[in-house]
Amino acid sequence: MARDGSGGQFEVPCHDEESGWFDSASSCYWRLLEPQPPADDPVWAGHTPGDGAVYNGQCPGQPLAGGFRWRQNPPPGAQGPDLEALAEEAVTKMRLLGADIGIAPKSGGLGTVGVPVWVWNGPSPRTTGPTSASATALGVTVTATATVRNVVWNFGNGTTVSCPHPGTPYSPAFGLTPPSTANGQCGFAGYTRVGDYTVAATTTWAVHWVGGGQQGDLTTVRNSQVPVRIGELQVVGQ
Template sequence: MLRPVRLLVSAAAAAAVVGLIAAPAGADGPGTSCPPGVLDCDVISGGGKPPAPGTGGGDDGGSGGGGGGGSAGSVTCTAAGKKVPCFREDLGWFNASDNCYWEVADPQPTAADKDYVTATTGAPDDWKPGDGRFYNVTCPDAPIAGGLMWRQTPPPGLGGGPDLAALAQEAVTKMRLLGADVGIAPKAGGKGGSVGLPVWVWNQEGARTTGPATASATALGVTVTATATVKNVAWDFGNGTTVSCPFPGKPYVSSYGAQVPDKGRGQCGFAGYHQSGNYTVNATTTWAVHWAGGGQQGDLTTTRASEVQIRIGEVQVVGQ
């Protein structure tokens, strides 16, 4: 479907460039990079509606606790403090630097249109076909500001400018998030506990183990700031028992005796092993990260892993 572009031009100029003042929703693709704020996209040929942003995962490159993966979560764009669609099928991609939507014009100007485009679109006087690219620009809050525009490089939101999602990942890397700093009773690596006695676990608190941790990354004058907090720790006790705790847990103290950890009281663990032996206790920490910058914000997750070894013996009976 053809969509007219709003241009303030004379009748003569309009007649000379009738092929330039209308553009279909589809146009040539802007390049081979995902738009900022989109962690997972498919590069397409043609400027129609791209596939919906996915929730792709990936290692964010952070260190500590055995590494981990991540997922994109949600991404939003904002204009004047209000959320707006990052993509509109009828307008194209949102450019946070000017609060306008941009899409590649189709058809692109030809040599016969040089006088018009150099006079009205910002193209240089020595412009030649193939030099830069022309875009249909629509500014919902300032309609007169839109029109046919020329750029040597793609605008932010169309593969140009910094990749905000990549900056968010860079900020996460700077945090050097860790897996759980495992506290456990019976004590790891010691004489161990006994069959039938409860096992307590906790994540010792710190900026890199429980959060909140904050870091920023900057590129091309745009800064993205990310804040990470632990969403939960999934504990695998090596005997088929798993427990997920959305809190650090409370360290065991002798006054608890043989009390089984109670999640309702912020305690984490389980009732105990049924067989003696050596067990590996794995802790997988899920970090929730919120980032904002460049007129966009989003949420992602990343994980870190850690483990400890414990020994469980048989209950000793006096007189045996």
């Protein structure tokens, strides 16, 4: 709401292409003056460029209240909404998940010492992407799109493998061939000791956002894990 010269109130848009963003405290629109005035301009009021900035104010219903003003800090609302905060809000709406872990040997079953372990991330918008969401404030909408950058697999025995792809589900046709990251597969040559292990997947999501005339990038991490039990090969007749 803006105030007129008689103290009355009336509605105004939060943003105006020419005037900038509305600040309810001063009842004025404010826009950063670009370019900034020369250092010897009286509008600096004894300050120097870099010490605060000069803004142009336009006040609906109060034509004499605006004009160029030096301010140490931006007027409230003069910079519009926090675009990065809107991007984070959009990410929250996506409800991103860690890897939907597929594993051979099967989780809950029994694997064998020396047999290759294969892992993969079940594809879906919330586990591999891409997926998008938007958030809006003060008339500005930011749209963010997330895709998985990589998954780091920790096999609980000191072995870690980073995969920039979802991986390939194991097929009996692969036999005892170890998985190859270069071939779009994830895993390792196998455990050397019997025991119970936790296979943990750390998924790094890359997020690109666009809105309010700007764009940017951020990352976020999700985790998931499954247990696996490894035993020795039993030979019939021993």
